[in-house]
Amino acid sequence: MRQFLFFLVILAGLYAPANARTAAIHAFAAESWEESGAPGAAYAVIEGDASKAExxxxxQAGGELAVSPDTPFRIGSITKSFTALAIMQLAEAGALTIDDPVSDHLPEMRNNAARSITLRQLLSHTSGFSTIQGNALHDQSGELPPTLAALAASLGEQGTAYPPGTRWEYSNANYQILGAVIEAVSGSGYEDYVRNRIFAPLGLSSGTFAYTETPKGAAIGHRPWFGGHRAFDDHGDSRLNASAGGILMSARDLATYLAVMMNGQSDVLSAEGKARMLQPASEAAPFYGLGWFLDSATGSAFHGGLVPGSEALATMIPAQRKGVVVLVNTNGGIGFGESVDLREGVTAFALGREYSGSGSRWGPKTAYLSVMLLPPFFVLAIIWGWMRRREILAKRTNTAGLFSLWFPLAAMLALAFVLIAVIPQMFGGSIATILLYQPDFGAGMVAAAILAPVWALFRLVLAYLPSRPAPA
Structure with a gap:
């Protein structure tokens, strides 16, 4: 069915009027949404000055409020392009240059290890801050820094993971600091600046920020929960992460924004400034501009968005003035309940690219099932151990038996370390990050990390408890 719809899109693009192509794209988007299991989604297709949104x-799952093209969604890291645009506006106003050291604009960073990092390096993720540093707010359960400037100072005191300018690594820390720069240079709060200098001039009426509550009528986020999705409307670090991922916007307004970025005109930014944003920022970032990922093979610029409960993808081909926006009010699961086909499939079909789907996804599915089956396995192993306690007691009498008693403890402690410390870093954060975005998978990891050494210790307790005399 998916390939047939793609054929219709291509055929409509070649021989049929625009409304036929639009209908074919909509049919594919509807099918992909149903298959994803997402409670709601919205998309928009941009061609020149025109756009079509659905x-x-x-x-919210179980609710009655329908998603429309004007429903605000959390767009996550697409926010970074707005932050980069704000920096470029200030550069064109003469308030800064993007090659300024950050310490020129943030006094809080003049005496720390990060003082020589440039704004260009922050914009292009070549500052040396790591992905893990950028996700550190997920781990802070206590008092958070009171302002963006204080957060920037804290990051500067930590220092970078790599020498600035030597490598590319995506990090929210870069855009958290840029938010502080915008506040310091403009004299207004980050949110006020973006509202007054970007949202208002472009008529992006749905654009807003969520801190303590989701705006009325906005899409509520959902997270994967054992094959399904469960509502999640907690904002945690949103204020401090506003400049890295805090914007809410509708598909229709985000399409308007992309159209402006591709119009070749001087409006909220000069035409030259827009073009500069969509060029590689440096030799260390050949595939990243200023707030946008770049694909030289297709001539496209794009950015995804991922926050707890929501995912988004915005893509544009400036030379053709074509673009696509896809917004989803859930995080995809690991192998199950994923939304990758919805986001990437609709994008590919709308831009006339072939899309064969994400495949069977047996790798992620196997990883998910392997972790989720560990806790019941160890519970059963504990029960089995109790039933065979006399055999376990007998293991104390020989070397091989002692090894079989003590080695599992070391092995299970190592497994717990891998589950709690190693695997989360592969996802770019800590176990708190996993629990935030994938609560079911994270709960399985924590449960397995606890039960694994408990099982090994239980066997040792059975083996070394004083044996009771057999009844007469």
Missing amino acids: GFGVA
């Missing part, structure tokens, strides 16, 4: 499903 919505599916509901703002």
